[in-house]
Amino acid sequence: MAKRKGSKAPANRQPKPAPSEQRSAAADNATKQPAREAPKLPANGPSFRQIKADKVTCTAGDVTMLPPTSLTVKPGENIAIVGSNGAGKTTFLRVLTGNLQPTSGSVTMDDLPIDERDAGTRRVIAPLIGPVAGYRDLTVADHLILIDQTWGGDRDGAGERIAAVLNRLDILRFGNRYLAELSSGQRQLVELAMVLLRPSALLVLDEPEQRLDEDRRALLGDVLRERADAGSSVVWVCHDRELADRTATRIVRFPQGS
Numbered sequence: 001m002a003k004r005k006g007s008k009a010p011a012n013r014q015p016k017p018a019p020s021e022q023r024s025a026a027a028d029n030a031t032k033q034p035a036r037e038a039p040k041l042p043a044n045g046p047s048f049r050q051i052k053a054d055k056v057t058c059t060a061g062d063v064t065m066l067p068p069t070s071l072t073v074k075p076g077e078n079i080a081i082v083g084s085n086g087a088g089k090t091t092f093l094r095v096l097t098g099n100l101q102p103t104s105g106s107v108t109m110d111d112l113p114i115d116e117r118d119a120g121t122r123r124v125i126a127p128l129i130g131p132v133a134g135y136r137d138l139t140v141a142d143h144l145i146l147i148d149q150t151w152g153g154d155r156d157g158a159g160e161r162i163a164a165v166l167n168r169l170d171i172l173r174f175g176n177r178y179l180a181e182l183s184s185g186q187r188q189l190v191e192l193a194m195v196l197l198r199p200s201a202l203l204v205l206d207e208p209e210q211r212l213d214e215d216r217r218a219l220l221g222d223v224l225r226e227r228a229d230a231g232s233s234v235v236w237v238c239h240d241r242e243l244a245d246r247t248a249t250r251i252v253r254f255p256q257g258s
């Protein structure tokens, strides 16, 4: 039988794995790390001196989505925003992260305007606001590798970094699952892993305690405290007042002045 020209690999050389196989190998490494006492996650991002929202408002037609609100965030702060449904908390997080332009007022980082399309803004702020879209045919570890590599992680260290985040959130065993194979609480933890993994100096989280049981809420509190202790900052909306009280360095009630 005729052989196709050049189809035979040299005997002393293994064929190179396809990029997708390389990624899967890294994913396997990420999920095969031995279970151990989860160490604290290192602070892993750039820095800022001050992020300042100055009298921002948002309106849509005759609806006031956000009444005048001001907030200054400094490194190491862990600020929990609390308040009733419809008070404008999510709207404020979107304005703070540069996802939504305020109708009036301004948001600046070190005196420059915030804009989520700007790479400098995205390097500093890691938002988790609303549901995260995922790929049906990528596992949890595959998603994390995508994020790690997109944010410039070195390839050799990816498995270890991903295992550390999964381990810290006690979800290492779900690394090889598809997102559709997770419970809503497990999915919430995976989405948290996605923002914890990437470099940032400010985490902005909308109700990260949602769908978590009591133990996982306590774990979430520990992880957020660690981030702030390491000099990173956190601004999060929380409907669990007890968790907010024992976790945050500052509580801000919305609407302001109420």
Ligand SMILES: Nc1ncnc2c1ncn2[C@@H]1O[C@H](COP(=O)(O)OP(=O)(O)OP(=O)(O)O)[C@@H](O)[C@H]1O
Binding pocket: 060, 063, 064, 065, 066, 083, 084, 085, 086, 087, 088, 089, 090, 091, 092
């Ligand atoms: N796209 C929109 N168009 C018009 N009004 C909106 C829009 N999105 C939100 N709103 C309104 O803006 C106000 C603030 O909404 P927002 O989601 O910021 O509240 P919240 O404090 O996060 O509430 P919750 O605690 O229920 O999550 C609400 O009255 C809401 O109905």
